[in-house]
Amino acid sequence: MVTMRDVAQRAGVSIATVSFVLNDTKPVTPATRAKIERAMTELGFRRNMVARALASRRTRIIAMAYPALDHRFGFSAAEFFTSAADAARKQDYHLVLWPVGNDGAELTELVGQSLVDGVVLMEVQLDDARVGILQSIGTPFALIGRTTTPDGLPHVDIDFETTVENAVEELYGLGHRQIVLVAGDLSHPSFRNYGPYVRTEAAYRRVAAEYGVQIVILESSDTTRSGQEVAARVMAEHPGTTAVLVVNEYAALGVVSGLKKLGHDVPREISVLALLMSPETARLADPELTIMRTPGPELGQLGTEALIRQLEGAEPLPPQLVPASYQPGGTTARPRSG
Amino acid sequence: MVTMRDVAQRAGVSIATVSFVLNDTKPVTPATRAKIERAMTELGFRRNMVARALASRRTRIIAMAYPALDHRFGFSAAEFFTSAADAARKQDYHLVLWPVGNDGAELTELVGQSLVDGVVLMEVQLDDARVGILQSIGTPFALIGRTTTPDGLPHVDIDFETTVENAVEELYGLGHRQIVLVAGDLSHPSFRNYGPYVRTEAAYRRVAAEYGVQIVILESSDTTRSGQEVAARVMAEHPGTTAVLVVNEYAALGVVSGLKKLGHDVPREISVLALLMSPETARLADPELTIMRTPGPELGQLGTEALIRQLEGAEPLPPQLVPASYQPGGTTARPRSG
Structure with missing residues (x-):
């Protein structure tokens, strides 16, 4: 010994x-x-950190709970994760990624064991079971995302309202009047109450009404194949469409390649604007996608900060809503008739 | 209380x-x-798992150490991770992803604290510092990957030799005689000793020599942009090339889009075969890439199994080498002259 x-x-x-x-x-x-x-x-x-932890009740480990088995772990998710890990490291904490389901069952089992000091919740549902569980166990946590009523919960999230407003304004300014939304698959049980899907759709409905744009919403899961299928539906069912907003990033790649496969010129004939995307994924499209850039690096850092402030007994971080920022690419242009 | x-x-x-x-x-x-x-x-x-852990020295948590800040965390990495997490869950363990550097500094700090029962190492270097550290601390571990001399270390890895053999055989069988390798960026300090890059390049040299194919190797980092640049170099510097093997998955996407941008017809004029790729990434190319499919799901499961057998005192898992499997796509064909 x-x-x-x-x-x-x-x-x-x-x-x-x-x-x-x-x-x-x-x-x-x-x-x-x-x-x-x-x-x-x-x-x-x-x-013998375990003995130390027993005495101090601190392990300096924080877990990012990510339902990786339900959601796709693409570049955007990686941006949240790596920026959160960086932010933790800078304050001498260690962040681990924890692939647990949305129902909170595993959370109970693991967090109740005092092996982590706190939890950052990702992919938050509007009625997220994990929130109540963490509150009842008494484990500090922060949300990257929001429940329906997040008041009093430490949270940071995308400002979906402003993001959709700016996206529609951009397309409207170019002259587009028929702007379809390719939403997430809200009819899928895992995503019916998934904040980003619900909030982008609601924002589109509101903003489209304000601009006098006809509301047309099609759903797509987050795969290129599903995006390609929906591109065909857009052109068949809504032939006057001049621009498409797409929520999911791999669906957006599929919408672009699907339109091209059908012989449509992007962007001269139809524009595509991805609503929540990382620049890495945007570069996988040809032409490179015009996007509203997901603020993953900012939110990963802020979510970790919101948690660590609690752990350190510091001034709480007020809730932060960060819009996705417009990043020009090659998939948007004036409509031909404009 | x-x-x-x-x-x-x-x-x-x-x-x-x-x-x-x-x-x-x-x-x-x-x-x-x-x-x-x-x-x-x-x-x-x-x-009060901490007290339990102190008594039993077991937390049932295992960590997958992934240098996520150096390496890209794409679909292939996600396949390793999610299959490992699944395998752990089936045996009542919890797997977390742990973004620590390749130098092992953070490993010392965290693993020495007995908060995890064992570690699965990803992205293994030929002279991986983490191996010696884990051995000296006495923490059980398994490698997904191999050092230069992995004998006696529990490990599972891609069978790069067979993968490259089968890939070259496939192209040779179609009639290709000028087959360029777009390797990983072995000149980059982080990757000079990175097993997958070193082993695929060595295998290509050997197999090309066997088939009498001229050895031409260009390097590319794992981005579409770098792949596009290297595509231009292939055509400019080696105009007789009829097929390209690409190690990195996002580089492979870039090679396809770069060739097309330059006006080359894929696959009629030039074939592209990705050596280590997930089907998800393959679908992002147009046409969909012909690939050697990375055995991520198999190796994630086997690596976790190799670790858990140690933790349970079971019969050790013998080292496993699994080749990537050929999956046809739209980027390979007979050469025009063939």
């Missing part, structure tokens, strides 16, 4: 200094810390 | 039964377990 004394001798420091490092009780210079860390590694010393 | 007695009363069972569930000491029917779980949730009972 390796002891703190062994580590101290190997590192050439006092036992007290080793203890400061182990228990975070006093600042130690990076060089000394490195010497001690190295000695611990070489000797196979286990800090 | 909620006690086991409170839980037992609420659930209508004996305290002993609650204890069996908490300590996993005796099997309990799913229905009874559910009743107890519900009572614990409703009462806000914390199982």
